[in-house]
Amino acid sequence: MPNKLLVLSDSHGFDVELDLLWDRHSKDIEAIIHCGDSELSPKADELEGMVTVKGNCDIGSFPEVVTHSWEGLRIYVSHGHLHGVKGSSDQIVQSAKRADADIVMHGHSHIAEAYENEGILVLNPGSVRLPRQRVEATYALLERKDNAVEISFLEFNTGKLVFKENWSIPSKKR
Numbered sequence: 001m002p003n004k005l006l007v008l009s010d011s012h013g014f015d016v017e018l019d020l021l022w023d024r025h026s027k028d029i030e031a032i033i034h035c036g037d038s039e040l041s042p043k044a045d046e047l048e049g050m051v052t053v054k055g056n057c058d059i060g061s062f063p064e065v066v067t068h069s070w071e072g073l074r075i076y077v078s079h080g081h082l083h084g085v086k087g088s089s090d091q092i093v094q095s096a097k098r099a100d101a102d103i104v105m106h107g108h109s110h111i112a113e114a115y116e117n118e119g120i121l122v123l124n125p126g127s128v129r130l131p132r133q134r135v136e137a138t139y140a141l142l143e144r145k146d147n148a149v150e151i152s153f154l155e156f157n158t159g160k161l162v163f164k165e166n167w168s169i170p171s172k173k174r
Helices: 016-025 090-098
Strands: 004-008 029-034 065-070 073-078 103-105 112-117 120-125 138-145 148-155 161-168
Touching: 004 016, 004 120, 016 029, 029 065, 073 090, 090 103, 090 120, 112 138, 112 148, 112 161, 120 138, 120 148
Parallel strands: 004 029, 073 103, 103 120
Antiparallel strands: 004 138, 065 073, 112 120, 138 148, 148 161
16 A cells, blocks of 8 residues: 655646656555646646645645645645745744644755754755756655654656655654
């Protein structure tokens, strides 16, 4: 049974390329989350079945924020431009805490990273089109392993591992 979560952001007009992710990971994933700036129509076939939020470059009726449940954890998804994520994750973490979330996912900065802030996992999958602070265009695969979440950052074109992080789930959520 699929239990991984695929997270991407800032695809900026990629359409058929998104199908590559479905094809590459469809047997292993429970859901795909797009953290905004797809620059596609909310009705685009390539976004069908994805949990998607509105980025600063998106038009159309995407939601600004979505909450999603996965493996007993609550996820707060926002592009991040309305939370000032280029300067700090503090504002988006406070919004996630108000939503009783364990994980916050965002894009906007195009910088692939995962770290903990006030007990919440903050994840930016990077950009599958226009990466910053690294050469590789990235997305992330999350897998729950007992009391931890393993985050693998993969290169968009090849699917090869770029780097990996682990987050220990706080004891109150285990």
